[in-house]
Amino acid sequence: MNVDLFDFDLPQSRIALRPATPRDAARMLVVEGAAMHDRVVSDLPTALRRGDLLVFNDTRVIPAQLEGTRGGAKIGATLHKREGPRRWRAFVRNARRLRDGDAIDFGAGTTATASDRAEDGSFALDFAGDEPVELLLERCGRMPLPPYIASKRPTDARDVDDYQTMFADEPGAVAAPTAALHFTPGLIAALDAAGIGHTTLTLHVGAGTFLPVKAEDTDDHRMHAEWGRIDAVTADRINATRAAGGRVIAVGTTSLRLIESAVGQAGVVHPFEGDTAIFITPGTRIRGIDGLMTNFHLPRSTLFMLVSALMGLDVMQKAYAHAIETGYRFYSYGDASLLLPAKG
Template sequence: MRVDLFDFDLPPDRIALRPARPRDSARLLQVTPGGLADHLVTDLPRLLRRGDVLVFNDTRVIPAQLEGMRGSARIGATLHKREGVREWRAFIRNAKRLKPGDRIDFGAGVQAIASDRGDDGSFLLAFEGDEPVELMLTRAGRMPLPPYIAGKRAVDARDAEDYQTMFAREDGAVAAPTAALHFTPRLMAALAEAGIGHETLTLHVGAGTFLPVKAEDTDAHAMHAEWGRIDAATAARLNAARAAGGRIVAVGTTSLRLIESAAGDDGAIQPFQGDTAIFITPGYRFRGIDGLVTNFHLPKSTLFMLVSALMGLERMQAAYAHAIAAGYRFYSYGDASLLLP
């Protein structure tokens, strides 16, 4: 499909620079074949049905943004995928000043050797020493806010908490599964009281999620792979809930993509562990999920393509036009939508 079909005009003031407080007070746009309805995230217990199951991503964002020096050249690095115990693939700023074999000094006793330059301009960084890389990053790295936020204000101490979900426990993401940022213990208790269950899986979100689609046609766009896992017990419980008439509602496109990667043609979710580079565009037949809670996405992004595949392009264009006119807040710290096809 032509990528420009997924374009739309978004006023800059619709981009949220801070999350709603409290988190579950954000607005929620319900989108169904029957139309649009304005709600709050706290309305979810009455918008879902007893027996439904929400599926969250329990990945934890690491301080993956690094600034360092290669000699006299300043080098920026955004880690986006672990490739070994001490090796990370990274997007590099000022990459023309870096070549394989160069050492980058990130300060605080953290150094890495660059190698294996990819076609996308990324480098493989091998961190030196014996100390766990995660500990090194806590000293030298900072929270990797999306460029549409970091380009408008500085990252600060509040982001260390704001850009982490209540489910975060598995270190490895360089971007938050932002739909789950809206959930609080208070909301989870209300959902449980309403008979709505929840499960967790792990998908370590990569910085490739922020990359614009530069191709003119979706067939020419290559997704970056991300590592994920659904264990056998979780898969079995999800299948049992669906067999009993419950709906599987992914919280976030990361949860959705992993479930769809693990689902067979019959819709049964299988245990999964490994990389996925699934790219969902209109025409895709969904197998493992029945609904989605997600934020509002960028024009011409793979994520707007995904929600258009789920609900139909015209319906999502109308939903986004309504959201813009009604003052909904967009992107990572913005408001949410509930998509029920």
């Protein structure tokens, strides 16, 4: 499909620079089939049904944004994907000043050697020393806010908490599964009381999620791989929910992508552990979930293509036009949508 089909104009004023307070006070556009309703996230217990199951991503964002030097050159690095105990793939700023074998000093006693430059311009970084890389990053790294926020204001102390979900448990992501940022312990208690369950999986979101689609046709775009895991308990819970007539609602495109990587032709979700580079566009049959809660995404992005695959491009174009017109806040710190496709 032509990537231009997924373009739209978004006023800069619609880009949220801070999350709603409290988190579950964010607005929520409910799209059921082709119908739309304006609600708030705290309405979720009444927007869903008893017996439904929410699936969250429990990845934890690490301080993956690094600033360093190689000789007199300033080098910036955004870690993307772990490739070994001490090796990370990273997108590098000022990469023309870097060669295989060069050592980068990130300060605070942290150095890494660059190697294995890839076609996308990324390097493998091997961190020196014996300390766990996670400890090194805590000393020298900072929270990797998305470019559309970082270009407008610096990262600060609030982001350390704001850009982490209440489910964050497994360190390894360089971007938050932002749909889950809207949840609070009080909202989860209200969902539990309404008979709506929840479970978790893990997908370590990479920096590739922010890369623009440069191809003119979706067939020519290649996704970056991300590591994920669905254990047997979670897979069984998903399958049991659907067998009992409940709906499986993925919270975030990351949860949806991993479930779709693990589902078979018959709609049964299997345990999964490994890399996925699944790319979901209109025409892709979605088998493992019955709905999606997600934020509002960038134009021409793989995520807007994904929601268009779930709901239909025409429906999502109308939903986004409504959201822009009525003042919804977009992107990682923005408002939410609950997408429930028509059955048929």
